[in-house]
Amino acid sequence: MTWLDIPAGHPFGVATLPYGVFSTPADPHPRAGVAIGDWIIDLPSAVRRLEPSLAGAVAGPSLDALLAAGPRVWAAVRAALTTWVTDEVYRDLLGGHLVPARDAILHLPFTVADYVDFYASEQHATNLGRMFRPGQEPLLPNWKHLPVGYHGRAGTVVVSGTEIVRPSGQRGAGVFGPSQRLDIEAELGFVVGVPSRLGAPVAADRFADHVFGVCLVNDWSARDIQSWEYVPLGPFLGKSFATSISPWIVPLAALDHARVAPPPRTVPVQPYLDDAALGPWGLDIGFEVRLNGQVISRPPFAGMYWTGAQMLAHLTANGASLRTGDLYASGTVSGPEPDQRGSLIELSWNGDDPVKLPDGSVRAFLADGDEVTITATAPGPDGAVIGLGEVTGRVVPRG
Known part of the structure; x- marks a missing residue:
């Protein structure tokens, strides 16, 4: 369950939490985001406030740093995200880092190596x-x-x-x-x-x-x-x-x-x-x-x-x-x-x-x-x- 207003069966529910890179007209700098319902969590800003030890893994204009960080960090970031969207305590703490998906411009999420x-x-x-x-x-x-x-x-x-x-x-x-x-x-x-x-x-x-x-x-x-x-x-x-x-x-x-x-x-x-x-x-x-x-x-x-x-x-x-x-x-x-x-x-x-x-x-x-x-x-x-x-x-x- 989540405190966010997400319809049952939404493909981007708490169990999914996919990663991408987005920008907005108000802030044109590409950065990592996580989709939840019809919202995108601005991942760098949320992490800096709520879990600063993970800031380095989600910094930059792509997912490259997160990809390279490895399974331990992947699990830690996902666990933090799950807590933030399911624990009522984080309603106000995370609310300022949510961007309506309709306002987002989506980018190539990582640098394709091969x-x-x-x-x-x-x-x-x-x-x-x-x-x-x-x-x-x-x-x-x-x-x-x-x-x-x-x-x-x-x-x-x-x-x-x-x-x-x-x-x-x-x-x-x-x-x-x-x-x-x-x-x-x-x-x-x-x-x-x-x-x-x-x-x-x-x-x-x-x-x-x-x-x-x-x-x-x-x-x-x-x-x-x-x-x-x-x-x-x-x-x-x-x-x-x-x-x-x-x-x-x-x-x-x-x-x-x-x-x-x-x-x-x-x-x-x-x-x-x-x-x-x-x-x-x-x-x-x-x-x-x-x-x-x-x-x-x-x-x-x-x-x-x-x-x-x-x-x-x-x-x-x-x-x-x-x-x-x-x-x-x-x-x-x-x-x-x-x-x-x-x-x-x-x-x-x-x-x-x-x-x-x-x-x-x-x-x-x-x-x-x-x-x-x-x-x-x-x-x-x-x-x-x-x-x-x-x-x-x-x-x-x-x-």
Whole structure:
């Protein structure tokens, strides 16, 4: 319970307490904030007054210092926040540090150090295999042995609300121009806090020691550019033009009640990927994808074959180091049903069966002016809803 006036079932209730970076017209300096109901706690000013020993961890124009501070400080800040919003004693003490969310401008919440995108959904990988390799085994031989992924471009990770300029590139031999097959990918992102040493792999059971929390990701994809360029080295210009993330980072601690066992593994994995002793780190997160306000898909994250812990272990298995602010994403979240596919290439089956919208229009891929919004929720304690916010982007033509 909280002394704040928050409707029951609000996705940003006491059990969520996500972190972001905001400013206001009255105070344009970006600083850390925590969402609670329709309010944002001005975290630096609240901490300076109520818990000054933690001031260094929440200072600055981003969440970078908090990410780097590690699990002990993460737990201390969350415990303090929980006390402040549930103990009546703090009503007047905290009241002056609450900002109406409607007045806030949200910013990219942390400095993105590196960006890695995985391909962790068996359903998504199977769908693409059936499209592009008909009559063959849809999964490639390596897929159930390791989390397949690629390194993306950190500098083009943008916050929700940023317009997405239609990318141009080569679409075939002698053909260059704007992508005609612009797509989305509904994904979950994992935000790294504590770095690691170069040459020292991070074991799967150290997942919660390094990963601060999760965010929503839309990994925009130019399928025509991608299909021409990806052999033999993989995604490049078809992926690197923009990746949108939600402005709120939900800490792992908020997802304890959403932890579930991943799907049964049908192929034995290498010891470094064996997470059986770690406990369940699959996540019961339900996504919703809207195109121009209309729901077109509800992908379930619980069916993802590879977990965030396994992705982290594989990411560092060769000794690659982690940096504060590293972002790695799950890859497209897709379920077994047609209305659970997290990309347009699947929903329209590569354009053969376009998505029909309520206004009578159809989409195989995105048109200029289209707006895509991805939201997600997870179960919390005592029936609470854990909200992950939203990530939105609107496609605009190249000027």
